[in-house]
Amino acid sequence: MLKIDNLHAKVEDKDILKGLNLSVKPGEVHAIMGPNGSGKSTLGHVLAGRPGYHVTAGTATLLGQNLLDMETEERAHLGLFLAFQYPVEIPGVSNMEFLKAAVDTVRESRGQESISSVDFMKKARAICKEVDLDLSFLKRGVNEGFSGGEKKRNELMQMMMLEPKLCVMDETDSGLDIDALQVVANGVNAMRNSERSFVLVTHYQRLLDYIEPDFVHVLSEGRIIKTGDKSLALELEEKGYAWLEGAA
């Protein structure tokens, strides 16, 4: 599904990713943990092609195609979805119009039949319910004035509408109350299948109680310095990151 090889990237002349390797197979769930500022969000941004993030070496492919050569929207068409750590507020553009534009474009790019407005609304309403957002959120400006947790649920809603192949979720669990955490976990678990993969960036082992990962990685100073199974998350919870950093 996703193959990242020796990835180096910089932001404004500062090296952030320094030889990152990661391989994700279809159906797998990978958790990435690591200290603040280690480069987790940078990894997501580089995969999504955010302006200002420059790859200086290495490769990243999704479904065998070179991601790094593509425009941001082409990556989304191919099946990449990044749930942002800090979703953007867009006053004046309604959530509904935004979702419809995204769904229509992505479906077109995949050669799927276009979805009727009625079916779209049905689906949007059902997903609103699943992510526990009131229907009025569809009419509001994208993320405009949403609380932290509402923004995260809105990211999840977009993910469920777009049905991507690879979901990179950057701290979607941060700032969520216990019930909302459950909502996110249920959403992810419902989407899990043998074709779809997840990369979950998180600071909290708790999320992994609800979404069981196949692998847990530790990202530190721009590289993956340790990989294990879900027990690694428990160990990190207990010991912190300091004991690993020497090994880097």
Place this chain on the structure above:
Amino acid sequence: MSDFMQQPLDAAASLAPTWLADIHARGKAVWQNTPMPTRKTEAWKYTNLLPLQQRFQAPDKSNTPEVSGINYPQLGGSTLVFVDGFYREELSKIDLPEGARLLRFAEADSKQAEAIRARLGQAIVSKQHLFAALNDATLADGVFLEVDANTVVDQSIHLVWLSSGQVDALSVNQRLLVELGANSKATVVESFANTATGGTAFTNGISELQLGDGAILDHYRLHLEQAEAVHIGGVHATLNASSTLNSFHLALGSTLKRIDIVVEHRGQGAHCEVNGIYLPRGEEQVDYHTCMEHAVPNCTSSETFRGIIADQASAVFNGRIHIHPDAQKTRAELSNKNLLTSNQAEVNTKPELEIYADDVQCAHGATVAQMDPATLHYLRARGISKAEAEVMLSFGFINELVEAIRCEAIRDYLKPLLARRFSHNPKLTRHIL
């Protein structure tokens, strides 16, 4: 003063009813004794008046140009259409309830003429508004809308001024006088339009809105003129106690548009909301000068203008709030936001606050920005093409004001018109509409 308007001045004097003679004289005196503004004139600092440097001609009444190609909103209710300055009955329709009257100056009997003369220009300081003086001096026909106390006019009253482009360097005078009696209510829409091809026209448009105690006026001034059109004009409103003015302004670009909006709060408890959108592109210029005069206590004004400036176009927004010493408990808000979609686009925005009362609330803000790359990226990360994302964000920038338009027919007319302004490709506008 240069004589570029000499022929229209002479023509007006011969065309107009005789009872306008002293108004002509009054306007002419100011016009001829005031030098033409230059870049050194504070109120015209950023506006290039070069497009006026031609010899303008008054329209010829014997022409009845075809205007079926000119697009303007079709609204229910009364519609008065003027083409190249002349009233066109076959394009118009008057349908008013009892207690409301529309009258053309040219048709006024002596009693009506007296009523018009008593009100006309009452709210305009012509020394400060040179082009209003020119309007007086070239006035041949105008429209007087009178609504009696306690009369509610449900349907909109639409005044349409078209220029046909069949003659070059045409000078058109537009004048509207509205008087709403106490506790009356009406919706007045002014539309200005022309063809994209054809000769230049200079429209000098002045509207006066006089609101009695407790009156409510929804007012729209839609400048749909394009290409070579020049419009210099203004809206001068006076608000008596507890009256409410909701005024919406739109300026699509054209060579030059300069609109002065002056609202005088004359009675306590008056309120106005003035919103506007301007969208110049190419080498067009749009200049809005607004002035909220708060002369008495306990009034409010709220102003929101948004502009998107493309290509090499330029815009000026000057928002003056003048709170007189007696105007305690005034609440005045002013917001002007601008989006520049090209590196050569330009805007000069300036709030101008003069506050002489101490117990007031006054908030103002002006911003100039380019399209936010992080926002654009967010849309693209969801698969939306860059081109469509730009259209969505441009429309999103003005959408709040479009949605706030009270008159549904106007909103429905403007939405696709504005969307197409950002792209002619229906695929890129389909999610807005």
